[in-house]
Amino acid sequence: MTVRLTVAQALVRFLAAQYTERDGARQRLIAATWGIFGHGNVAGIGQALVEDAELMPFHQGRNEQAMVHAAVGYARQSNRLSAHAVTTSIGPGATNLVTGAALATINHLPVLLLPGDTFATRPADPVLQQLQLPYAGDVSVNDCLRPVSRYFDRIGRPEALVPAALAAMRVLTDPVETGAVTLALPQDVQAEAYDWPDEFFAERVWRVRRPSPDEDELDAAVAAISRATRPLIVAGGGVRYSGAEEALHDFAALSGIPVAFTQAGKGALSHDHPQNVGGIGHTGTAVADHLARTADVIIGVGTRWTDFTTASGTLFGHPSVRFVNLNIAAFDSHKLAALPLVADAREGLEQLHSLLEPHHVTQHYVHEYAEERLRWQRRVDAAYAVPDEDARPTQAQVLGVLDTLVDGSDILINAAGSLPGDLHKLWRPRSTDQYHVEYGYSCMGYEIPAALGVLLAAPGRPVWALVGDGTYLMNPTEIVTAVQERLPLRLVILQNHGYASIGGLSEAVGAERYGTDYRHRDPDGGFTGAPLPVDLGANAASLGMRVLRPRTVRDLREALADARAATVPTCVYVETETADTVSGPPPAQAWWDVPVAETSTRPSAVKAREEYDRHVTARRRHL
Numbered sequence: 149m150t151v152r153l154t155v156a157q158a159l160v161r162f163l164a165a166q167y168t169e170r171d172g173a174r175q176r177l178i179a180a181t182w183g184i185f186g187h188g189n190v191a192g193i194g195q196a197l198v199e200d201a202e203l204m205p206f207h208q209g210r211n212e213q214a215m216v217h218a219a220v221g222y223a224r225q226s227n228r229l230s231a232h233a234v235t236t237s238i239g240p241g242a243t244n245l246v247t248g249a250a251l252a253t254i255n256h257l258p259v260l261l262l263p264g265d266t267f268a269t270r271p272a273d274p275v276l277q278q279l280q281l282p283y284a285g286d287v288s289v290n291d292c293l294r295p296v297s298r299y300f301d302r303i304g305r306p307e308a309l310v311p312a313a314l315a316a317m318r319v320l321t322d323p324v325e326t327g328a329v330t331l332a333l334p335q336d337v338q339a340e341a342y343d344w345p346d347e348f349f350a351e352r353v354w355r356v357r358r359p360s361p362d363e364d365e366l367d368a369a370v371a372a373i374s375r376a377t378r379p380l381i382v383a384g385g386g387v388r389y390s391g392a393e394e395a396l397h398d399f400a401a402l403s404g405i406p407v408a409f410t411q412a413g414k415g416a417l418s419h420d421h422p423q424n425v426g427g428i429g430h431t432g433t434a435v436a437d438h439l440a441r442t443a444d445v446i447i448g449v450g451t452r453w454t455d456f457t458t459a460s461g462t463l464f465g466h467p468s469v470r471f472v473n474l475n476i477a478a479f480d481s482h483k484l485a486a487l488p489l490v491a492d493a494r495e496g497l498e499q500l501h502s503l504l505e506p507h508h509v510t511q512h513y514v515h516e517y518a519e520e521r522l523r524w525q526r527r528v529d530a531a532y533a534v535p536d537e538d539a540r541p542t543q544a545q546v547l548g549v550l551d552t553l554v555d556g557s558d559i560l561i562n563a564a565g566s567l568p569g570d571l572h573k574l575w576r577p578r579s580t581d582q583y584h585v586e587y588g589y590s591c592m593g594y595e596i597p598a599a600l601g602v603l604l605a606a607p608g609r610p611v612w613a614l615v616g617d618g619t620y621l622m623n624p625t626e627i628v629t630a631v632q633e634r635l636p637l638r639l640v641i642l643q644n645h646g647y648a649s650i651g652g653l654s655e656a657v658g659a660e661r662y663g664t665d666y667r668h669r670d671p672d673g674g675f676t677g678a679p680l681p682v683d684l685g686a687n688a689a690s691l692g693m694r695v696l697r698p699r700t701v702r703d704l705r706e707a708l709a710d711a712r713a714a715t716v717p718t719c720v721y722v723e724t725e726t727a728d729t730v731s732g733p734p735p736a737q738a739w740w741d742v743p744v745a746e747t748s749t750r751p752s753a754v755k756a757r758e759e760y761d762r763h764v765t766a767r768r769r770h771l
């Protein structure tokens with residue numbers, strides 16, 4: 149039997165019938181579609197979505213990049229078992245997807261992108277918004293999405309949708325491959341009818357696999373870990389996506405091995421777990437970085453080993469340090485010349501657990517990290533301390549106040565600025581999914597739209613988007629969507645008049661904070677005038693938010709408590725004391741490689757280069 153539908157109608161009906169299953173739980177694979185209509189999707193997908201509105205929930209976005217961020221937030225909160233689709237018009241609507249697609253692919257988070265494309269039949273080229281290349285007739289702007297997509301296809305004929313749609317679902321649900329998946333849809337093809345086989349629309353279940361480790365790899369890993377005297381576990385995002393938190397907890401308890409966390413892995417163990425030594429690397433804790441410098445065996449679990457984690461190759465200092473990398477992707481498991489253990493994180497940890505003798509590290513080692521862990525806690529307390537309730541809060545104090553208000557149900561979202569470092573060092577996660585920091589792409593403007601995706605995945609939970617003023621200005625548009633959807637977004641805007649993080653970095657690399665503060669241009673051409681008179685609270689209010697404006701720490705306590713209890717989108721707009729005038733969180737405990745000018749006439753850059761050359765010598769290649 150066949151059913152006659154347009155390509156767009158068939159795609160929507162197909163997507164509504166896809167499910168994932170893991171550990172016996174089944175859920176919709178594509179739970180909703182975000183869209184902004186224009187030519188290229190209004191008549192095709194737009195018509196199909198209204199025709200099948202009861203099959204496919206629809207959310208109206210304001211900016212295509214932001215829609216991808218919302219979809220990514222949803223997918224991450226859903227542990228990659230459920231995703232959203234994003235439909236756009238052709239041209240600028242489609243290319244606005246590129247940043248979001250890169251973010252999704254880098255973070256291994258599934259999103260289905262459905263950009264409109266120029267006519268397959270080419271009746272009147274160039275159509276509005278079409279890029280024509282004299283040397284290539286088969287290229288459109290959508291080809292920009294190829295390098296940032298894990299699967300890309302252009303549906304030039306109706307029947308090509310069948311294999312393309314199946315391939316797209318395979319990639320979205322493959323824990324190694326997953327990321328942005330793009331089906332570019334020429335607008336004439338979207339509206340074209342075809343006789344589809346019934347089976348195309350049958351319910352289909354995509355099992356999300358949990359591969360077991362190879363026995364020889366497992367034996368080698370067990371042998372290496374058994375011989376270790378100062379082992380350290382580094383837990384990454386793979387622990388959370390695999391739902392391996394309990395297995396990690398049990399393996400750590402059995403072995404006594406301390407556990408440090410990347411940004412994506414933080415939260416996998418609760419902050420008060422005695423083996424949790426906090427964040428690792430450039431934004432890590434003193435205890436985790438000390439252990440990393442002296443560990444003889446490092447067990448990476450579900451981590452990509454970014455430069456922030458390895459302190460740009462300078463962190464692991466034991467002369468004969470070896471790595472064991474448990475990772476579902478062979479690519480990541482072979483990094484740092486590790487003994488690879490290619491497997492699902494939960495499976496791998498459970499198998500290690502069953503094969504290792506209850507092997508406890510020495511009491512001396514346990515005392516060492518337990519003591520240093522407490523010392524770091526005191527540094528967090530000092531950063532959170534409030535000597536004067538009537539003073540303007542520091543950024544760390546804002547986190548400290550929030551720390552007193554939240555429970556395990558709260559979810560904190562951030563991606564860029566000085567907050568990711570502060571959060572990685574300071575935040576005490578209460579639940580496995582509380583800490584949502586996107587630090588693979590560290591994309592300013594992820595936070596607000598991602599919060600909407602998280603709210604859709606975790607209804608009823610308090611979801612906080614924490615943003616700097618620069619980040620707010622980059623992408624506030626989805627506030628309107630929160631208002632439209634009645635999603636009680638809690639937004640905290642930290643006003644410090646510019647790019648504090650990059651200002652500090654700029655100073656450290658001899659660039660003298662140039663172009664990083666939001667100040668009036670002065671008569672000499674620089675930017676040293678008064679701070680710009682922007683009122684981001686008024687801006688958020690103009691988009692429909694309820695806005696609270698605390699000035700002191702005392703006000704802030706009230707405002708954050710009020711926002712937490714709110715049932716409508718609520719913004720807390722607070723001016724923070726800058727790090728120049730008060731002590732902030734502890735400084736970086738490890739290096740990060742940002743190359744400094746090798747020659748300059750300015751003393752600040754010359755000095756910075758000397759410092760840089762000193763650090764570079766500490767870099768190791770692990771072979």
Ligand SMILES: Cc1ncc(C[n+]2csc(CCOP(=O)(O)OP(=O)(O)O)c2C)c(N)n1
Pocket residue numbers: 564565566567589590591592593615616617618619620622644646647648649650
């Ligand atoms: C889209 C994007 N553009 C540029 C950057 C580089 N960048 C990282 S942090 C930052 C400044 C962030 O400013 P703000 O949000 O005010 O936070 P603050 O540094 O003041 O804490 C910039 C420009 C980025 N991460 N993302």
Ligand SMILES: [Mg+2]
Pocket residue numbers: 565616617618642643644645646647648
């Ligand atoms: Mg700022």
